[in-house]
Each structure stands twice: as C-alpha cells, then as structure tokens.
Amino acid sequence: MSGRGGGNSNDNAGGRSGDQPGGGGGRGRNRNRNRNRNRRGRGGGGGGRGGGNGGRGGGDDRRNTPQKREHESPVNLPGEPARSSGNSTKKLAHMTESRFADLPIAAESRRAMAEVFRYETMTEVQAKTLPLILADGGRDCMAKAKTGTGKTLAFMIPTVEKLMVHMKKNNARASRDIGCLVISPTRELAQQIGAETEKLLRFQNNSMRKVVVCVGGTNRNKDVRALEGVTPIVIATPGRLLDHLESGLAERMANLDTLVFDEADQLLDMGFRPDVLRILKFLQPSASTRQTLLFSATIPDQVEVIAGIAMRPQYNFVDTVGEEEQTHLHVRQSAMVSRQEHQIEALFSILQERTSSSSHKVIVFFTTARLTQLMAEMFNSVSDITGYNVLEIHSRKSQSQREKASEKFRKSRSAVMFSSDVTARGMDYPDVTYVLQVGLTEQSQYIHRLGRTARAGKDGEGGLLLADYEEGHMLSKELRDMPIERTAVPRSPVATTAAQRAIANVGTMESLGATAEQAYRAWLGYYNGNLRKCRWDKRQLVQQANTWAIDVGLKEQPGLQKKTIGKMGLKGTPGLRIEN
Template sequence: MNKYNLLMLWAVQFILHFSHDAPFYVETCYFKNDQRCPACIRTFILKFGFGRTPEVGTYRHRDGQRGPDRPFIKTSSLFRNNPDVPDIHSPAVTQVKEKVFTSIDLDFCLSSLMHFLLRCYKSICPIYVYFVSVQRQTIPVLMAGKDAVVRSQTGSGKTLAYGVPVVQSLQAADPKIKRSDGPLAVIMVPTRELAKQTFEIFQKLLKPFTWIVPGVLMGGEKRKAEKARLRKGINILISTPGRLVDHIKNTLSIAFSAVRWLILDEADRILDLGFEKDLTVILNAINANGPSRQNVLLSATLTEGLSRLASISMKDPVSIQVSEIPEESRATLSKITVAKAEDGQQADSFAVPENLQQHAVVVPSKLRLVCLAAFILSKCKFDKGQKLIVFVSSCEVVEFLCTLFTTVLCGQRDASTTLKHHSALNFLRLHGNMKQEERMDVFQEFSHCRSGVLICTDVAARGLDLPQVTWIVQYNPPCSVAEYVHRVGRTARIGTRGCSLLFLTPSEVAYMDVLASHSISLSEMKMETLLSVLMKDERFKGRGKWNNKSAQALEQELRERATVLQSDFENVVHASEDSVQTAKKALQSFLRAYTTYPSSAKHIFHIRSLHLGHAAKSFGLRDAPQGLVTKATKRPGAKDKTKNKEKRYSEQFAYFFFVHSSCEYLKEQENHRTPVTTSRSR
C-alpha cells in the first residue's frame, strides 16, 4: 500500500469519526464497487457499516437475552474526565456555644408565672423541669413591658419565649377580654407552614383559657371563610404579611384599635422574601388607630435590614443574645470584620446546635445524582427509622428529583421489591408553587411519619419544627451563611441529636473557608463512603463477575454499580419526550439559581465554573441541551458553522474521492490510447 492509499484510509477514518452523513455520500459514489478503488479502502468501508444506518445495533438485556433492535446509545463515563477532588483542610475554629437548657433559680420559681409555665410545658414539651435559655432571658424582659430583639439559635424555643408572656398578659387582663375585642396580639411569620405551626402551639397554650381566641390568616385559604372569622373576632392573629395586607385593603371588619403586641418571628426572612413594603402597610395600619404596644423581633440571625426595621418600629429595645462567643473567636471575628469593612461585608459568628454533627462531601458534577441517591438508600433503606430533608435551589428541581427517585429507588422494577421497600422509601415534596391544601398535607404527613425523605426548597428552612429529623442534606449550597444555619436548624432541636451533609463540587471547596470565618466547622465525608452502599443493593449489580476481592476489584465493581444506577436514571429520563423536557427545565432552573449568588460569593459560585455537560449528567441528560449558553459569548455565525460542520466534512469527503477516481480514469484512458499516424500532403 503506497502513501497515497494510506492517506485515503486516514481520510475515511477521520470522516467516520466526525460525520454521520458520510455513509450516504459514499453509498451514492459510483466508484464504491469499482475495482480501481483501492482494496484496503473498499474493505474498510464495508467493514465499518457503510450502506446501513449508523449507530443501530442489537440491545442485550441484563438477563442475557437478546432484545429487539434499537439505536445504540453512546453515554459518557461517570468516572472519566472529572476534575480532581481536592483534600478538605477545614480550619480549626471554636464554634459559638449556646446553652439550651438552664436550671430554675429561686427568684424565678417564686414568680407568679411558675405555675402557669409548668402547666403549659406539660401540654407541649415533655421536658418541663428545665427552661430553655432563651426563654429564661426573654420572658422577664417581655413581662416588664419592654420591646426586645431576640437572637437565638434555631430550634431553641423562641416561639414559647414570646408565646407565654403574650398569653399570660391577655389572660390576666381586667376586665376580662372578649372575642369581640378583636386582635390584641398580631404575630407575623414568613411562610404558611410556620403560620400553621405557630397557630397549633397557641391552641395548646390557650387550652386553660378558652375565652381567648387564636386565628390564622395565610395564602391559599378561602378569603370568605377568613372574613367570617374576623367578623366573629380573633384575639391572637397569626398571619403571613401578604394575606394580612390583602385583608387590610379589602376587609372592613378588621381593626387594630386594641393591639397590644406586635411580634415579627423570623423577621429577617420576612425581609428577604420581599415583604418590606407589606410590613410598611401593616405598621401604618396599626399605628393609625392602635395605642402604644410592645414590639418583639426574633430570629436566629440578625441582618442590617432587621436592625433598620427595629430602629423604625421599636422604642429602646432590649437586645437578647443567648450565644456565648469564645475569646479566640471574638479576636478572629474582629480581624475579619476589619478586613471586610472596606468591601462593605459584615462578618458574624453563628450559633448552631451543640448536638449537631456537620459534614461536607466533595463530588464532581457528573456523580452528584448517584451520590445523593446512594446516601438516601443508606439512611432510609438499610438504616431504618431515618428522616431526611433535602434542600435544593428551585421548585423544578424538587419536582424532578421527587419523581425520578420515586420511580427508580422505590424498586418498581418488580412488584415484590415495591412492596418490600415502599414503607422505607417515602418521598415527599414541598415548594412554594404547590397548592395550599397539598402543602399542608405534606407538612402533616412528614411530621407524623417515622421514616421518609422530604425534598424541598428554602420554604421549609425557617422556623418549622419537624419532629425526629435526623439528617439535613444541602444538595445545593445556600446563598448565605445565615441560610446555612437556618437549614441545619431543622434537626438537633431542643437538645436532640442530628446530622447535616453539604454537597460541594471541586470548584466550591472554598465555601468551607467562608463557613469557618463564621465559626462553623465541618468534617469531611468521602464520596466513596456514600457510594459503598450500592454494594448492598443487588438491583444495581453490573455484568462483571468479581471473584477477586482485592481493593482494585472492589473499586471497579463499585464503579460498575454506580454506572448501572446512573443508566437507570437516564433510561427513565429519556423514556418519553415529556420526561426529557422536565429534566431540561430542572437543569435550566438550577442554572438560573446558580447565577443568583451574591457578588461576595461569585469567586466560589460562578456560572462559568460549571461544566454544562457534566451538570446535565446530574439531571439524567446524556447531552447538554442547546441554548443554555448566552448568545453574547458566541461569535456571529458560529452557530451556523457548528450546525453544518458534519455536512461540510461529508461533502469534502465525497469530493475528495470523486477527484481521485476521475484522475485514475483519465490516467487509464491515456495508457490505453492508440497512437494515430497521419501523412503530410505536399
């Protein structure tokens, strides 16, 4: 074979690699069966499938039986082309400690509230011998008639810290209050679920005092029924800001002339959700007719906006902060504050529950979905009695993950597996786009179940007391350290134990330093530890037979099982066009949420640091959907060139062979031409 034929062979290999249209052009070339075409090229063309549709083969099921012909699907490997996973070196910090329980001293026992407090605790909390620290410090201040700004770790009992003084003051009022007096206490909360929970707590507190009527107003309920309750009379009004503003503008029977208490629970979250204008309307309505009142602001974190609100609506408030910052943390905090003052950032130390074990795992983007599924299997299927809350960034991601995990992980491959594992793997969803009735049903079901997984957005990150939650999984990192604190606060509440797990990609490891600067320390959990549970589940067994139990063989088998699980996810996603579109919408919403991180965190969470193909893999998509990159990053005409690249290669390939065959034909004609002699005539 000469050099020219080798060049032709290389051209065929090149076109086969880059073009799916090459078989069509070769099939139509007249020289395909021509003997003058080099034999090596003819053999190569016939061997590698010219003349039939490319990428069609016979699919073999896992049981070894041959199935019907269907397109062969080329997928990328989970464990190739991934960025290196760096080692986590979490700085040594001293976490801010907050004493949850405190003993009852003699002066406090002799107060008139002692009998009332014990009676309330018997109906709400089984641990009524000890008072919570925030209650021990807050109740005397509020009973003295002072305004207060209360900061305490989430899950420390702040609701009772203001609930007990409110009920005590109203039941001791003389003359005795009546239902027709209207609202005497207004309590604002950011979410519907927290409004419902606060209402249930006040119902228990008011069992001895049946003449005091609590009520709740929130979005999703019928306005007509709420107006009827307002006309009858509500003494303790619990509401979300938006619905209360709606009634202020449209309900004539609501009046604030007798309001004595105004309480903003999770006040910073109310401002974060954009209710600042609604709060202004509410404050103006209460100030217009109401007498002087007590104001209470409560939160686990205090922001600049909250301080501004306190200065506007409160008079000489008492600041109550239960956490105790160690001396070394104070020194570190002061240095950070000075260093960040020029950037306008505010460093702060946050108190998290002392019994909370915090972990972080670094996972490449392609392996995120498999690792999350493996972690859920380990805690809910093989370790009974675990309740998990998984926080994600958007409503679309909640819907996608809940549907996908229910289909794949609940063992619907055969009926026996479904019946066996259905009770252990119970997936629920909660986000802001759900109907009110559905949200309440999910809230109640997850509160009363023994084991389950709640996939939700930050709508469940504030104030909710979901009993017996053992693990908090932050699949998408929060936008701020304050949000991190509120998320992990759904577990390890009131002295119980709990754990949290934060998912990070290799490009996001610097977030650990940000948490450390706020006195939050996390321990590393290895990705291999999460995936090891797949060795217990025979549903994800690969085709290989690994009799050798060496470390290398076990690692290879683990990778095969993870690949099988990922293939199951991808098969479910690509089973229909609707499921593909659902996955694409979830990916797009994830990317949109990724662009909303504050500027101070852009060096960690930047959209350009994401590999779109790897991110698509974590949503069960085999290829990155087109159109996710902004058009501004493309050159004019680049899209058309990319679209027509394969066609241009195929046309060049056909033209190349046409020129070759034409030259050979002319050369042959020249060799077989007979010379013609002519005589010159004189």
C-alpha cells in the first residue's frame, strides 16, 4: 500500500498581510513580489473598530444584540476555528482583539455573528481581510492563510453585504441574476461552505437566504430545479459548474458581483486549471466590474497566473502565513519503514498505539480510492479484536455516504477515518490528534494532508508509513527539507493477531476478496506511473504487484483485461494474468 494519492482526482468530481487590527480602511499600495511583480497592492488596514454603525443594514444595533457571556461555552461550527470562551486562559495564536460588532456590516449579519455563530472577536485572516474587502471601491483581494482559520466568513461576510446593496438597488437582481459564485476544489468543502453561508443568512429576508450547492456525484436535474428563480449565491465544484455554464447558466452570471476561489492552490494541484480557465471565459462579461477574492494556503506560480487572469490590476494581497509557516514546522512528524509483507501489520500496530487513549481522532491517507476501501474493509472485519470501527471517505462511496461519514467523524470524540485525498484540503475536522500518510506522496500533498491536524492552535502529530522501496525517494528527495524523525514501527500482539485475521478474511470473505482484486489493479496502475521513484522497470513492477496480492491475502494475482494491459503499456510483460 504505497503511493502518492495522485490518481484520485475523481474523488473530487464533480488572512493575511496588512497592518495590525485597528488601522484604517484599506488603501492598498503597490507591492513588488518575486521578480518585480507589482500587480498587487498590499493590504492596509486590519479589522479595527472604526465601523460600528451597522453599515448598510441600519443603525448600530450593538445594544440590542446579545454578546457572548463569559460563562458560556463557544459554539464551534464546521469550517471555522475553535473559539475560546471568555474565561479561557489560553488565547489561540490566530485570534485577535478585533470585534465583529465594530465592522461596518448590516444588522442582519451582526446578529448572525452574535446569536448563531456566537463569535465576538475575529481570527487574523478575518481581521486583516474584511476591512479591505468591505472598503469602498471593492478592490479584489488575494489572501494567503491556512485552512481552519476562518476563511469562509472572511469572504462570505463581505459577499453578503454586496448582495444586499445590489438586490435593493437592482430589481433585475430579484429575478434570475446570480450575484455570487464560490468555486471549491471538493464536494465536501463546497457543502461545508454552503452550510456556513446559510447560518450567516439566518436573519436575511427570504430572497437573500437561498444558497445552491452544485457538486459532482449528485443528481444534475436536482441542481437545475434548485437554480430556478431567485438564486443569489451558488457554490460549486469545477466540473459540475462547467456543465451548468455550458447549459446556459453563464447568462445568469453576466452581472456577477463576487467571484471566490477557495483553496486555489488545491484547485490547481488537482488538475483543474483547464476547467478554471474555461470557467473564467464564461465569466468574462463581469470581469471588469465584479470583485474577485482568492484564498489559498500557498501561492505557487500557477496560482499567481490564475490571479493575473481572474483579478483586476492592483489587487490587495494579505498574508497571515509567512514563508516560515508553509511546511508545518510546528507539527511533530515521524517516518516508519517496513518491508511490504509487513505493511498491514505495521498499520495495525501504529493505529493500536494511536487509539489507546480515550480521546483520539485519527485520519489515515492512502494512495488510491480502492486501497482506502480495502484497508477500511479489512480493519472493520476484525473490529472485535481492535475495539474500533473505521470510517471511510473516497470516490467509491456515494456523496451521501461520504457526507454521513464526514459528519460522524467531525462530531465524534474518538474516531478513525481512512481517506483518499478527498479530505486533504479545506475540510475542518476539530481535534484531529494524528494524521498518518501511507506510501508515496509529493511534498505539497504531504503538507496539505498534515494540515488536518494541529489546527486552530491545537496539538497534533503526523506520521508517514513507507515500504522499503519507497524510502529512498521519499526521505532523501521528496521530503528531505521536512523535519521528519525516523522511528521504528511499534509492536503489539493485539495488532499482530488482528492483521493475521484480516489477511485471512480476504481469502474467505467473498466481498473482501473482490475489493482486494480491485485494489490490486489500482495498485498496479498507480505504481506504473511511479516507476522511477521506486527504481523499477516494468518486469519488477509486475513482480512486486503479484507479491503484494499475496501479501494482502489473495490466493493468486487477479487477471486483467487485454485492453487494460495495453493502456498501461504492459503488453508482453511476464507475470500478468490475462482475463479471457
């Protein structure tokens, strides 16, 4: 079970710089960055106390809005960071003293912050971006911030403000025009943004409260029905969005007020750049008038290119990460190496150790959806030995199954979840204690996955489990700059017994055997694309794949269709079993 997790783009079919809070409103000044790029302005003001008059929604309503009492526990909602209660002695590093009540926003939004979210103060990304985005003139904004630090509210609060103004002034908006489009890399993150937005709109009138989430893996006709009539806000993944744009939805976005790219680097990492460029062509009519907001944990060159296309010149840039924080140096990381035939036992042993405490939340990332499925089924077949069941999220599960598993993991005090890269970015699971990555990966993907733990000022650790043939590339090349400590695989008699039984079950349980056969084919396809990293030729690949099949409990290697062998470029390679 090794591999980069790449091969999983189908899993997703379907702030930041500026002065300290208290400064002025946000006149950007030109900023030179990397080879004299000066198309951005630097963020000026922070989330100061200069608003205070209820903004567009009416007078100052602070006297009528109940503030959070010191003895109340904060309500932590999905997608937003944990907040400390008033009498907490530990202040989270990303929190500020800037208050939502002091922003120039409508009474309805203030009330939602106070009564629904029960948030009084802003996170750093909110304090530094909100005054800029809300400022007169509506400059575009690129914000660099980690996931789990409150980005959703940072872009949705000003979006709602703009929509309110335009819907009051423009009767046409009250018909069919779509005012805001949010583009998310994954279905789960899109759903999460939608849920947060609905909470923010709790006290708006009915025409403002409609939010439509369009993602792959769901019924397209249901989307079409939902999009009928007044639809101020649409949140979508790239593939499904393109489908609707090509079917006529683009006309309703000609007067778009706000375009948001969330987790922009992940959008591009996952191969969505062609889709994003096509989407921007459909949205060209609004390019000179809309406000474009781009939020990303990192700003690689490809994100800069998209920003140059999508955003107007002299946009604001806000950075709450800094170069030193990009590699999660504060998270303790360890690497463990075992021979392939011992990998399953090693995995059981690691999780036996990590689930021994009464409060644990563990995420394990695998290279392919089929391998994720196989490992989850093997573990669940011996839950009477391990004492826990495993949740699983990958592209082989339906959207509703994934949502249920995601919500169960989020709400659980102790849980283990196996995942492909569908949850690597954007999703905010509170209190994850340990992230284990199994197999090959790339540094950016490794960091993204590691980002599921130690969020919002909490503690957490990361682990990497490698087969011996993956060690050289991963530790000497790909992750050589990461602060990873080499450690031994823990040993546990219980884990050994569980692993032996699980492997035996593959040979005796028909459904588990069928899953293992599918996982073999996915394993072969994945490593066929990573031969150089393992220093294999085609013959060695097939030999290793056939050994893997026996190691996981199959009696012989599964067969492959001739056309599959041809597509893999393995025609004539000895050791393959061809299906008739």
